[in-house]
Amino acid sequence: MIAPPMRLAIYTDYPYHRIDGQVYAERAFAIFLARLAPQFESLTLIGRLTPGPAPARYPLGDRVEFVSLPYYRKLSQPLPVLKALAGSIRRYWRALEDVDCVWLLGPHPFAIVFAALAKLRGKQIALGVRQDLPEYVRNRHPDRRLMRLAAGALELAFRTLGRSCSVVAVGPKLAHNYRRSRHLLRLTVSLVDEGEVVPPASRKLDYGKELKVLSVGRLDPEKNPLLLADVLALLERDEPGRWTLAICGEGSMADQLERRLSELGVRDRADLSGYVSHSSLARMYSQCHLLLHVSWTEGLPQVLFEAFAAALPVTATDVGGVAEATAGAVSLIPAGDAAAAAKALRELAGDRALRERRALAGNAIVRASTIQAEVSRLAEFLSTEP
Helix, strand or coil: CCCCCCEEEEEEEEEEEEECCEEEECCCHHHHHHCCHHHCCEEEEEEEECCCCCCCCEECCCCEEEEEECCCCCCCCHHHHHHHHHHHHHHHHHHHHHCCEEEEEECCHHHHHHHHHHHHCCCEEEEEECCCHHHHHHHHCCCCHHHHHHHHHHHHHHHHHHCCCEEEEECHHHHHHCCCCCEEEEECCCCCCHHHCCCHHHCCCCCCCCEEEEEECCCCHHHCCHHHHHHHHHHHHHCCCCEEEEEECCCCCHHHHHHHHHHCCCHHHEEEEECCCHHHHHHHHHHCCEEEECCCCCCCCHHHHHHHHCCCCEEEECCCCHHHHCCCCEEEECCCCHHHHHHHHHHHHHCHHHHHHHHHHHHHHHHCCCHHHHHHHHHHHHCCCC
16 A cells, blocks of 8 residues: 555553653554554654653554653543643644644543644544443443543543544444444454464364463453453362463452462462563463453454464453454353353363364454554545545
């Protein structure tokens, strides 16, 4: 694809870090964003710059410009947010001088303000949605009614704004939520390179003896990590010494998960690896027999596509857009149901034909949704005036 003569700016509320002159993001989504750079005349990321030392995770690279906004720790603290908003408006307004199109990810109050400012400057505007915000807040903060009300109001405002501009929605459920948008793209955020897709026939693991289950994701409330311990305990109860669980991820519930594993007597059957780099995960996928994903809420988790690329059979909760986007490739279970998860894992482990069907279906899905394919689709969409 020939790079369009367009200068693109992307706003996300993610925190960034500057280390030795290089800017790093905390989340792997930055890898996807950075791959847009060759498709445009220029690419600028706009986000909060975190003060103080931080682990270097995902470098933005030399082709991506960065505009730093004032830092605030979290959106639930109104005074620091309002203070940061004033400085953010000034910096964003200056950044608009050098861009033609802005892609604003939310729902987020800053994204709504930034959309209004871009309209004043006559810039092309697109919104981006990766998460069902009300559902996310309901699962992460079940006892905070005001936060749930605020999330509902933000969602309504973002959907209303979407009726007058382009919207990029990740996964089928969010695309349905924003179906009344002026111009809509249903996107898959994939980090899988074309050359990383492994044919199912190349996997030679033995499913007749010890089995290793992999979980990849943040250890935060909406991801329901404590269920992993419950599932492992059920597997260990029925087949002692056969199952182990590799848990890759970090988050606010890491200590709780470790305590839960100990309480259930299966701590020695679990490996809590903490953060694992994106490049190292490929080895984890190849060494494990099954993937288990137990989130309460999702848009469309990219970890499933990474598992598909490795021909790794998947069991996942039927939430968000998972069922529609992965038809035939995943053993679906109800959210929060440890017994169903354990049963699905045992069925996959014991049925070679089922594993092969799942792996072939996953391979077909990921081959159509590589990072090259999805970045190209997104660039073309953002470059087109609705």
